[in-house]
Amino acid sequence: MKIIFFICCFFLSFFVSAQRGNINLISEYEDTLKILAERIVYEELEENRRVANDAFMTHLDEVLQYEKSFDYNFDSLKTISVENSPDNQFRIFTWMLRKSNGTYEYYGRVQLKKKRGIKIYNLIDNSMNIRSPEKKVLDQNNWYGGIIYEIIYIKFSRKKLYTILLWDGNDYYSTKKIIDVMQFNGDNISFGKPIFKDYDSNNTRIILEHEGKTSISMKYNKEMQKIVFNHLVPKSKELEGLYEYYIPDGTFNAFNFKKGNWFFEEDIDIRNKNKNIEYKEPDLGLTPK
Numbered sequence: 001m002k003i004i005f006f007i008c009c010f011f012l013s014f015f016v017s018a019q020r021g022n023i024n025l026i027s028e029y030e031d032t033l034k035i036l037a038e039r040i041v042y043e044e045l046e047e048n049r050r051v052a053n054d055a056f057m058t059h060l061d062e063v064l065q066y067e068k069s070f071d072y073n074f075d076s077l078k079t080i081s082v083e084n085s086p087d088n089q090f091r092i093f094t095w096m097l098r099k100s101n102g103t104y105e106y107y108g109r110v111q112l113k114k115k116r117g118i119k120i121y122n123l124i125d126n127s128m129n130i131r132s133p134e135k136k137v138l139d140q141n142n143w144y145g146g147i148i149y150e151i152i153y154i155k156f157s158r159k160k161l162y163t164i165l166l167w168d169g170n171d172y173y174s175t176k177k178i179i180d181v182m183q184f185n186g187d188n189i190s191f192g193k194p195i196f197k198d199y200d201s202n203n204t205r206i207i208l209e210h211e212g213k214t215s216i217s218m219k220y221n222k223e224m225q226k227i228v229f230n231h232l233v234p235k236s237k238e239l240e241g242l243y244e245y246y247i248p249d250g251t252f253n254a255f256n257f258k259k260g261n262w263f264f265e266e267d268i269d270i271r272n273k274n275k276n277i278e279y280k281e282p283d284l285g286l287t288p289k
Contacts, residue, residue, distance in 0.1 A: 029059055029063035030072075033056060033080075034077055036053075037080050038079060040052045040079065040095065040097060041079045046098075046099055053107070057107065060093065061120060064109060065120065066118075070091070080095045081094045083149065083151050085153055086152070087153050088113075090110055090112040090113060091111050092110050092111075092123075093109045094108040094146070095107055095108075103128075103169075103171050104169045104170070105145070106125040106168075107125065107145075108145070109121065110123065110140070121140045122140065123143045124140065125144075125145030126145075127145050127146075130144055135204060139188050139189060144191065144192075145166075146166030146178055147166060147167045147168070148164050150165040150219060152164070152227070154257055156260045160184070161193075162181070162182040163179065163181055163220075164179075164181075165178070165220070171212070173244040174209050175211075175212045176209045176210075177216060177218040177229065178205060178206065179205060179227060192204030195260060197262065197263045198263055199255075209246065210243065210246045210247060210248075211235075211244055212244065214247045218230075221254075224254070224270075226255060226256045226268070227254060227262070228252055228268070229253060230251075230253075231253050231266070232246040233246060233247065252268050253266050253268065
């Protein structure tokens with residue numbers, strides 16, 4: 001009986017270890033993912049980029065199921081954005097696939113740490129088909145995609161609210177920076193919430209579109225506790241409303257979180273408050289030069 005007991009304990013321990021994964025196994029996955037991620041960006045033909053992307057998703061989904069993968073950095077994946085939530089409850093992998101027509105498709109995985117293991121959410125980009133996205137509440141199956149480069153965590157009224165900042169290459173002519181709101185609702189993730197005040201009525205997210213050759217800053221300033229970004233204007237009055245011709249005018253606006261809402265502030269004074277206001281692009285390799 002003792003022999004049977006020890007054998008059972010051995011196999012149980014082996015099974016648990018396999019489920020959690022080990023560092024060597026995860027490292028082997030990372031080596032494969034690195035090769036595939038680079039092919040997604042640098043393969044000449046879109047067809048080949050898609051083949052690499054499909055293989056990348058298969059391997060990523062496999063490795064993210066292991067509990068130990070949550071604390072693994074995957075820092076060799078230079079063309080993939082990996083952002084951890086400030087409360088260390090989840091992290092988001094986002095990347096893009098460049099299409100031959102100059103536009104992009106975005107892909108994402110949310111890895112959520114739960115009491116019993118890991119839950120993975122697949123983010124499905126449907127931004128090309130979403131009308132009036134500034135007014136819509138979306139979910140992981142209908143996501144306004146982009147490269148997520150910052151997660152802001154705020155706890156209000158016992159609810160966890162995550163605000164995410166995204167970059168969207170859009171097309172040959174314009175680029176977008178996006179402020180979105182993310183919440184976990186049971187087995188779903190919701191994106192967008194009408195909490196942007198004094199900006200435009202019932203906005204669920206903020207989308208700043210500007211000239212593609214121009215760089216703008218959008219980042220959370222912890223000292224000021226505000227999302228600070230460039231004020232954009234058309235190059236001339238005749239181009240008003242044509243956002244591919246909008247450029248920064250040297251001033252800054254912001255959203256300030258108060259009482260559960262993001263309040264718009266125009267023409268803020270950043271002197272001596274933020275000496276490092278600068279353009280923040282996704283990591284090198286995420287976007288074409």
